[in-house]
Amino acid sequence: MPKISDAQRETRRQQILAAALRCFSRDGFHNTTTADIVRESGVSQGTLYLYFTTKEDMVVALADDRHQSEAFLNALAQSEQDPVRGLLTLIELHGRGLTEPRRLDARRVGVQGWAESLRSPRIHASVVGGMALVREAIGQLIQRGQRTGQIRPEVDPDGVARTLIATFQGLVLQVAWGEPVDLHACGRTMRDMIGALLTDAGKLTLAASPAFDPPAEPSLD
Amino acid sequence: MPKISDAQRETRRQQILAAALRCFSRDGFHNTTTADIVRESGVSQGTLYLYFTTKEDMVVALADDRHQSEAFLNALAQSEQDPVRGLLTLIELHGRGLTEPRRLDARRVGVQGWAESLRSPRIHASVVGGMALVREAIGQLIQRGQRTGQIRPEVDPDGVARTLIATFQGLVLQVAWGEPVDLHACGRTMRDMIGALLTDAGKLTLAASPAFDPPAEPSLD
Amino acid sequence: MPKISDAQRETRRQQILAAALRCFSRDGFHNTTTADIVRESGVSQGTLYLYFTTKEDMVVALADDRHQSEAFLNALAQSEQDPVRGLLTLIELHGRGLTEPRRLDARRVGVQGWAESLRSPRIHASVVGGMALVREAIGQLIQRGQRTGQIRPEVDPDGVARTLIATFQGLVLQVAWGEPVDLHACGRTMRDMIGALLTDAGKLTLAASPAFDPPAEPSLD
Amino acid sequence: MPKISDAQRETRRQQILAAALRCFSRDGFHNTTTADIVRESGVSQGTLYLYFTTKEDMVVALADDRHQSEAFLNALAQSEQDPVRGLLTLIELHGRGLTEPRRLDARRVGVQGWAESLRSPRIHASVVGGMALVREAIGQLIQRGQRTGQIRPEVDPDGVARTLIATFQGLVLQVAWGEPVDLHACGRTMRDMIGALLTDAGKLTLAASPAFDPPAEPSLD
DNA sequence: GATGAATGAGACTTCATTCAT
DNA sequence: AATGAATGAAGTCTCATTCAT
Numbered sequence: 001m002p003k004i005s006d007a008q009r010e011t012r013r014q015q016i017l018a019a020a021l022r023c024f025s026r027d028g029f030h031n032t033t034t035a036d037i038v039r040e041s042g043v044s045q046g047t048l049y050l051y052f053t054t055k056e057d058m059v060v061a062l063a064d065d066r067h068q069s070e071a072f073l074n075a076l077a078q079s080e081q082d083p084v085r086g087l088l089t090l091i092e093l094h095g096r097g098l099t100e101p102r103r104l105d106a107r108r109v110g111v112q113g114w115a116e117s118l119r120s121p122r123i124h125a126s127v128v129g130g131m132a133l134v135r136e137a138i139g140q141l142i143q144r145g146q147r148t149g150q151i152r153p154e155v156d157p158d159g160v161a162r163t164l165i166a167t168f169q170g171l172v173l174q175v176a177w178g179e180p181v182d183l184h185a186c187g188r189t190m191r192d193m194i195g196a197l198l199t200d201a202g203k204l205t206l207a208a209s210p211a212f213d214p215p216a217e218p219s220l221d
Numbered sequence: 222m223p224k225i226s227d228a229q230r231e232t233r234r235q236q237i238l239a240a241a242l243r244c245f246s247r248d249g250f251h252n253t254t255t256a257d258i259v260r261e262s263g264v265s266q267g268t269l270y271l272y273f274t275t276k277e278d279m280v281v282a283l284a285d286d287r288h289q290s291e292a293f294l295n296a297l298a299q300s301e302q303d304p305v306r307g308l309l310t311l312i313e314l315h316g317r318g319l320t321e322p323r324r325l326d327a328r329r330v331g332v333q334g335w336a337e338s339l340r341s342p343r344i345h346a347s348v349v350g351g352m353a354l355v356r357e358a359i360g361q362l363i364q365r366g367q368r369t370g371q372i373r374p375e376v377d378p379d380g381v382a383r384t385l386i387a388t389f390q391g392l393v394l395q396v397a398w399g400e401p402v403d404l405h406a407c408g409r410t411m412r413d414m415i416g417a418l419l420t421d422a423g424k425l426t427l428a429a430s431p432a433f434d435p436p437a438e439p440s441l442d
Numbered sequence: 443m444p445k446i447s448d449a450q451r452e453t454r455r456q457q458i459l460a461a462a463l464r465c466f467s468r469d470g471f472h473n474t475t476t477a478d479i480v481r482e483s484g485v486s487q488g489t490l491y492l493y494f495t496t497k498e499d500m501v502v503a504l505a506d507d508r509h510q511s512e513a514f515l516n517a518l519a520q521s522e523q524d525p526v527r528g529l530l531t532l533i534e535l536h537g538r539g540l541t542e543p544r545r546l547d548a549r550r551v552g553v554q555g556w557a558e559s560l561r562s563p564r565i566h567a568s569v570v571g572g573m574a575l576v577r578e579a580i581g582q583l584i585q586r587g588q589r590t591g592q593i594r595p596e597v598d599p600d601g602v603a604r605t606l607i608a609t610f611q612g613l614v615l616q617v618a619w620g621e622p623v624d625l626h627a628c629g630r631t632m633r634d635m636i637g638a639l640l641t642d643a644g645k646l647t648l649a650a651s652p653a654f655d656p657p658a659e660p661s662l663d
Numbered sequence: 664m665p666k667i668s669d670a671q672r673e674t675r676r677q678q679i680l681a682a683a684l685r686c687f688s689r690d691g692f693h694n695t696t697t698a699d700i701v702r703e704s705g706v707s708q709g710t711l712y713l714y715f716t717t718k719e720d721m722v723v724a725l726a727d728d729r730h731q732s733e734a735f736l737n738a739l740a741q742s743e744q745d746p747v748r749g750l751l752t753l754i755e756l757h758g759r760g761l762t763e764p765r766r767l768d769a770r771r772v773g774v775q776g777w778a779e780s781l782r783s784p785r786i787h788a789s790v791v792g793g794m795a796l797v798r799e800a801i802g803q804l805i806q807r808g809q810r811t812g813q814i815r816p817e818v819d820p821d822g823v824a825r826t827l828i829a830t831f832q833g834l835v836l837q838v839a840w841g842e843p844v845d846l847h848a849c850g851r852t853m854r855d856m857i858g859a860l861l862t863d864a865g866k867l868t869l870a871a872s873p874a875f876d877p878p879a880e881p882s883l884d
Numbered sequence: 885g886a887t888g889a890a891t892g893a894g895a896c897t898t899c900a901t902t903c904a905t
Numbered sequence: 906a907a908t909g910a911a912t913g914a915a916g917t918c919t920c921a922t923t924c925a926t
Contacts, residue, residue, distance in 0.1 A: 446906070488906095
């Protein structure tokens with residue numbers, strides 16, 4: 001029974017996805033041909049379509065994989081006792097991702113996914129769904145903070161969440177562009193944003209976040 | 222060979238660009254064919270290439286047109302006497318643009334330009350150049366604010382500028398997605414961001430901004 | 443390597459052929475993929491090629507199976523004492539086959555075999571060979587009728603045979619199209635054709651044929 | 664204004680259709696690639712799709728062109744004063760078409776159209792519609808014959824029409840196969856069929872038809 | 885200046901067949 | 906014997922760009 005094992009199948013799938021990610025990052029989604037992915041991945045044309053029904057399918061898969069790892073960050077932040085510390089951890093964790101060279105391709109492909117999502121309902125659903133998860137995570141942290149009295153009660157959890165996410169999205173874009181983003185400064189600004197939400201008492205306790213104030217420099221490639 | 226006047230020529234050019242904008246917004250850059258633009262604009266296939274040497278040329282032209290109108294907003298903000306008021310005006314003006322239905326297509330095409338800029342040096346130059354103008358405008362306002370003592374001296378003008386722009390970029394994205402962004406709440410959060418930059422004295426003086434707190438409803442459509 | 447019995451092998455073969463027949467009838471030969479046949483038959487991709495060396499092989503096998511059953515009809519008609527009655531029986535038997543819903547798929551695939559035979563020597567040989575058998579059967583009946591004096595001596599046996607077969611072929615086509623063929627009327631016309639071959643004495647003795655004048659309704663479906 | 668004239672356009676179209684006809688006849692519809700038609704016609708790939716939206720479109724166009732010329736034959740036969748003579752003329756005219764080497768390709772492609780019509784609604788409509796025209800022409804001639812008393816009143820016009828057409832369809836098939844059809848004999852048999860429809864008085868007056876009894880031999884290609 | 889017919893390279897996807905297990 | 910994953914050649918159709926009129 002030459003039926004392939006699930007592990008083998010998943011390995012193959014990741015092999016293709018990794019190749020697609022490199023191609024999409026380098027040439028863009030529309031300028032990547034299936035032949036490129038074949039060359040980069042080492043599998044045959046036919047095999048490609050054994051794992052993905054369409055080129056678009058690969059973009060969706062990449063987006064979904066990405067959200068899965070983001071969901072992990074969310075959970076990590078939620079597990080913090082102190083909700084304000086949770087927020088800072090979230091910013092910290094996502095901020096760290098902004099600088100990792102390993103994720104350069106993912107960021108570049110992410111930006112392309114934004115463009116594709118304006119056209120493809122499937123990609124739109126995937127990408128907006130991914131954002132919703134983060135938004136809810138932030139919203140819950142803020143609400144917890146309001147219940148503990150650490151965060152001012154008149155703060156709108158959803159509005160803050162959207163704004164914070166928006167800021168991160170813009171930074172992803174700028175970093176993808178290869179802009180010399182000073183994440184130290186941006187991180188401080190974002191912490192200031194958080195600080196502005198707090199009651200005066202809490203505000204003073206904010207410490208620096210290592211993601212944005214690293215000992216070494218977090219420069220991008 | 223009856224040469225046409227410059228005005229006629231510019232009219233034609235705008236006619237084509239307007240059609241391209243609608244097409245790119247609706248179908249995306251890569252799924253818009255020159256035939257689509259011909260259909261939408263009413264000019265012929267050949268005429269397209271009398272005004273633009275390439276399809277990509279149209280994206281660049283659209284981006285440049287956009288930056289021109291943004292430069293106007295920057296100048297408007299700079300002309301304010303009070304630099305902090307100038308900052309708020311800038312946020313106000315750009316925020317207003319987020320909600321105008323007229324600019325829906327421009328926003329959607331803008332997001333696509335981001336993706337294209339990762340691949341095309343020309344588009345990259347145009348789009349990043351556009352951002353630089355805004356960044357400088359903000360940076361100068363902050364520096365003026367620091368000179369007047371309204372803004373804390375340890376604030377990094379460029380970092381704040383990038384962060385503010387990033388936030389706007391993310392909001393453009395979310396609005397382009399058709400997300401129910403509560404601009405009221407986002408605006409308040411952004412003003413809080415600005416507030417966090419100020420000396421404590423200045424902080425309390427921040428008033429509401431009509432773009433985010435409109436008398437009527439701020440909804441997108 | 444557990445060898446299977448001939449009976450098992452033949453059962454499998456028929457299972458595959460039956461599936462192929464349904465597929466070819468539904469989608470046409472060229473629009474049926476081996477994957478379709480796999481799905482319809484329940485055997486695996488590889489097994490298909492244990493029983494047939496090629497997709498075309500299946501069409502040939504289907505044609506041959508068909509001719510085998512037609513040969514049986516021929517033999518049945520030949521066994522009639524009276525050659526004119528034998529001719530009418532032949533028309534009767536084949537006419538019956540035109541209406542059987544069970545053979546709907548066979549008729550549709552038969553028409554496709556005609557087209558394929560123009561291209562594939564193998565299919566051509568099979569299909570034309572099948573026709574030759576019927577032609578000879580008819581020719582011999584006519585010759586017998588001429589020897590008994592029932593059929594006019596100047597009648598050309600081969601020409602009549604070809605013409606009769608042509609008529610049936612056309613009716614197969616029309617029935618395959620789902621046309622509302624009135625087989626009652628067609629049968630009467632064909633019997634008239636036969637009648638025209640006879641000496642005047644024999645002509646009057648022609649009775650109705652149950653295939654075309656059934657007690658129940660002759661409708662196709 | 665480089666807009667092509669209607670005549671030029673039609674010439675181009677026929678040039679492509681003629682090439683397609685040769686290809687389809689030689690290799691079959693499904694084994695003809697658009698590249699083959701390009702090679703045979705001398706136009707480019709792109710031009711092909713300027714005149715036909717799809718490969719299937721060409722089959723439909725070929726079928727429609729064919730019906731147009733058949734409609735002409737029908738009209739010719741209808742214009743005969745004597746309806747029985749009209750019937751014989753129709754058989755004569757279509758019979759003539761069976762032997763013309765010029766139409767060899769058309770016949771072979773016609774048979775393929777039958778197969779395609781089982782799968783494609785468009786081709787089905789075209790092909791069955793073409794048959795309907797002939798059927799009505801024959802039916803009307805028979806009804807006229809019945810009104811004049813030349814044809815027995817109990818004859819079913821539609822049944823006879825279908826049967827006659829069926830016979831022709833079968834002969835087309837056999838001739839397409841390259842079978843040595845003796846059209847002399849078949850013609851005589853068909854005239855006998857017609858004769859069997861007549862009153863006894865009329866029957867004796869049937870003369871030979873030059874299409875089936877030519878001075879020279881009517882051999883095929 | 886304007887037109888639009890023509891081009892042809894190239895993209896995505898399918899599918900009959902093979903062969904290691 | 907049976908399986909089904911893998912293959913890769915090939916096919917249809919698209920589309921940015923050109924150029925004769």
